[in-house]
Amino acid sequence: MSASTPDFSRDFSHDxxxxxxxxxxxxxDMPTVPTPRRWSFGTRLAFRFSFCYLMIYALCxxxxxxxxxxxxxxxxxxxxxTSWPFFHGAQWLGQHLFHLTGVGAKLHDTGSGDTxxxxxxxxxxxxxxxxxxxxxxxxAELRSPARRSLAYPRxxxxxxxxxxxxxxxxxxxxxxxxxxxxxxxxxxxxxxxEPLGNTSPMTMLWTLIGLNPVYEMICGAAELTAGxxxxxxxxxxxxxxxxxxxxTNIVLYNFCYDVPVKLYAAHLVLMSIAxxxxxxxxxxxxxxxxxxxxxxxxxxxxxxxxGLRVETICVxxxxxxxxxxxxxxxxxxxxxxxxxxxNPPPLTGQWHLATATKPYITGDGLPTTDxxxxxxxxxxxxxxxxxxxxxxxxxxxxxxxLFLATEANDPVxxxxxxxxxxxxxxxxxxxAAKTAGTLTLVRVPLPSHYPLEDRGFHFVNEWGLER
Numbered sequence: 001m002s003a004s005t006p007d008f009s010r011d012f013s014h015d016x017x018x019x020x021x022x023x024x025x026x027x028x029d030m031p032t033v034p035t036p037r038r039w040s041f042g043t044r045l046a047f048r049f050s051f052c053y054l055m056i057y058a059l060c061x062x063x064x065x066x067x068x069x070x071x072x073x074x075x076x077x078x079x080x081x082t083s084w085p086f087f088h089g090a091q092w093l094g095q096h097l098f099h100l101t102g103v104g105a106k107l108h109d110t111g112s113g114d115t116x117x118x119x120x121x122x123x124x125x126x127x128x129x130x131x132x133x134x135x136x137x138x139x140a141e142l143r144s145p146a147r148r149s150l151a152y153p154r155x156x157x158x159x160x161x162x163x164x165x166x167x168x169x170x171x172x173x174x175x176x177x178x179x180x181x182x183x184x185x186x187x188x189x190x191x192x193x194e195p196l197g198n199t200s201p202m203t204m205l206w207t208l209i210g211l212n213p214v215y216e217m218i219c220g221a222a223e224l225t226a227g228x229x230x231x232x233x234x235x236x237x238x239x240x241x242x243x244x245x246x247x248t249n250i251v252l253y254n255f256c257y258d259v260p261v262k263l264y265a266a267h268l269v270l271m272s273i274a275x276x277x278x279x280x281x282x283x284x285x286x287x288x289x290x291x292x293x294x295x296x297x298x299x300x301x302x303x304x305x306x307g308l309r310v311e312t313i314c315v316x317x318x319x320x321x322x323x324x325x326x327x328x329x330x331x332x333x334x335x336x337x338x339x340x341x342x343n344p345p346p347l348t349g350q351w352h353l354a355t356a357t358k359p360y361i362t363g364d365g366l367p368t369t370d371x372x373x374x375x376x377x378x379x380x381x382x383x384x385x386x387x388x389x390x391x392x393x394x395x396x397x398x399x400x401x402l403f404l405a406t407e408a409n410d411p412v413x414x415x416x417x418x419x420x421x422x423x424x425x426x427x428x429x430x431x432a433a434k435t436a437g438t439l440t441l442v443r444v445p446l447p448s449h450y451p452l453e454d455r456g457f458h459f460v461n462e463w464g465l466e467r
Contacts, residue, residue: 038150041141047152048136050274051159053129058166058271060086060125063113063264064173066166069322083121090120103363109407110363111390112260122263163271164230165314167243169322170268171227174250176327178220180334184210186341189350190372190380190388192450198386201257211452222246230275231315237279244272340377347373347395351424351441358437362389363408371441381406402426412436 039047059065062083067075091107094100094117104116112118140149177183187207191199199207209216223246230239247268254262276283285293351371353360359367366383371391373379379393391406395416404426405411414426414436422443428436451467 039152044140044150044152045133045137047156047159048140049129049133051155052132052136053126054267054271054274055159055162056125056129057122057267058162061122061264061267062087064170066162066169066318069169069318071321071325086121086124087117089124090117093124094120103365111407113264114260114262118263160275161314163275164236164240165318167268167271167275168227168231168239168315169318171223171230171243171246172323173227173326175220175222175224175227176323176330178216179224180327180330181210181213181216181220182330182333182337184216185337185374185376185378186210186213187450187452188372188374188376188378188380189348189446190370190374190382192452193350193446194386194388202259203388205253205257205259228319231318237276240272240275244269244276247272337376341375344375345373345377345395346397347424348375349373350444350446352444353439354442355440356437358435360436360439361409362387362406370444379404401429410435414439 059067060082062079065079065082067079067082069075070078087107091105095105098116098120100116107117174183184206187210191203191207209219222242226239226242226246228239229235230243232239247265250265251262251269253259254265282293285291349372351373353367353369353371356367360381362368362381362383364383364385364387366385366387368381368389369384370382371379371393372382373393379391381389381391383389389406389408391404393405394403395401396403400416402414402416403411404414410432412432413429415429417425417427419425424441424443426439426441427433428438455465
C-alpha cells in the first residue's frame with residue numbers, strides 16, 4: 001500500500017471520542033466580529049448625548065486637550081481654532097445677554113479655569129450637544145426599521161478611544177508635574193511670612209502638599225500610572241477605575257479648597273465614568289455577586305484588526321509626543337529648582353516697594369507693595385490688599401537686567417541697579433519705559449529659618465507639637 005493511500009482497515013473503535021464542546025483555536029488572537037446588539041432607545045439616546053457633549057468638550061475646552069500632543073505649535077493653533085467659537089461666543093453672550101463688565105467680561109490670560117466666561121462656554125457646549133442629539137435622534141429614529149441603526153459599535157469604539165487618549169494625556173500631565181514636584185513647590189517666603197489667617201484655602205492646600213515632596217511624588221506616580229494604564233486596551237479598565245478614583249479626589253480638593261480648576265476636573269470624572277459604565281454589569285457580577293463574567297463584547301477589543309492598528313499607533317504617538325518632551329522639560333525645571341534652593345540667587349528675599357513713579361498693577365487693579373524672590377526661583381507679588389499674585393522674574397547679573405512678567409501685565413525688562421545690599425532700583429527699558437514706572441525697593445529682614453520647614457519627621461512623639 002502506498003504512503004498516499006489511506007488505511008481503511010485500521011480499527012477506530014478504541015480511539016477516544018472527541019469532545020463535542022471542544023473548539024479549534026482560532027488562527028488569530030482577534031475575535032470574530034460580534035453581531036451588533038440591539039440597544040434600547042434610552043441607551044441610544046444616552047450614547048448620542050454623551051458622544052456629542054464629551055467629544056465637544058474634549059476637543060474644544062482649551063485645557064489639556066488632545067491637540068497638545070501635536071508638536072511645532074500646530075496643536076496649539078488647532079486648539080485655538082476649535083475653542084474659538086465657544087469662548088468668543090461666551091464673551092459676546094456675557095457682554096450682551098448677561099451685561100458683564102470689568103475684567104470678567106473679556107477673555108484674558110488667567111490661572112483659573114472657572115472664570116464666568118468658562119462657565120458660559122460650557123453652557124454653550126451643552127446647548128450645542130443637546131441640539132445635535134435631538135437632530136441625530138430625529139434623523140435616526142424616523143428611518144424605516146430596515147435602515148435604522150440599533151447600535152453604534154464602531155462609533156462607540158472611536159468615542160472610547162478619544163476619551164481614553166484625553167484622560168491619558170491629562171493624567172500623565174498631572175502625574176509628571178507632581179512626580180517632578182513642581183505643581184506644589186516648597187512653601188514660599190511670601191506664604192511663610194503671611195499670617196495664617198490671611199492665607200487662602202488653596203494656598204494652605206498647596207503649602208501642605210509642597211511641604212513634603214515625597215507625598216507629592218507618590219501622588220504623581222499614581223496619576224502617571226493611571227494615565228499610562230488607560231491608554232492600552234488590555235489595562236484600560238484598570239486605568240479607568242484608577243483614573244475615576246484619583247480624579248474624584250482632585251475634584252474634592254478643588255471644591256473643598258476652592259481651587260479654580262473645578263470645571264475641568266469634574267469633566268475628567270465624567271469621562272472616566274462614561275468609560276466605566278458599559279463594564280458595570282461585569283464588575284457587579286465579579287465583585288459583588290461572585291459570578292464568572294467577561295468584558296462587554298466590542299468594548300475591550302476593536303472589531304477589526306485595522307482598528308487595533310490605528311489604536312496602537314495613536315497610543316504610541318501620544319506617548320512619544322506628549323510624555324517624553326514633557327518629562328524632560330519638567331525634569332530640567334525640577335533640577336533648576338533644586339539648584340536655586342541650594343544656592344539661592346542674591347535677590348532672594350522680600351523687597352518692599354518704597355517708591356514708584358508709576359505703580360505696578362496686579363490682576364485686581366491694585367498696586368504692588370512687596371515682591372518676593374523665592375529660593376526656588378519663583379516670584380510672588382503682594383498687593384495693597386495683602387493678596388498674593390504669582391509672577392515670573394529672571395535676573396541677568398551680567399547685563400544687570402531683570403525680566404518681570406505676570407498674567408495681568410505685559411512683560412517688562414528693567415535695568416537693575418543696587419546701591420547697597422538693602423536697596424534695589426528697577427528702571428524700565430525699551431518700549432516699556434513709556435508705560436511702566438521706576439521702582440525703588442528696600443529689602444525686608446526675614447528669619448533665617450522657619451519651624452514649619454525644620455520640624456521634619458519623628459517616629460517618637462511624647463506630645464503633639466502645636467504652635
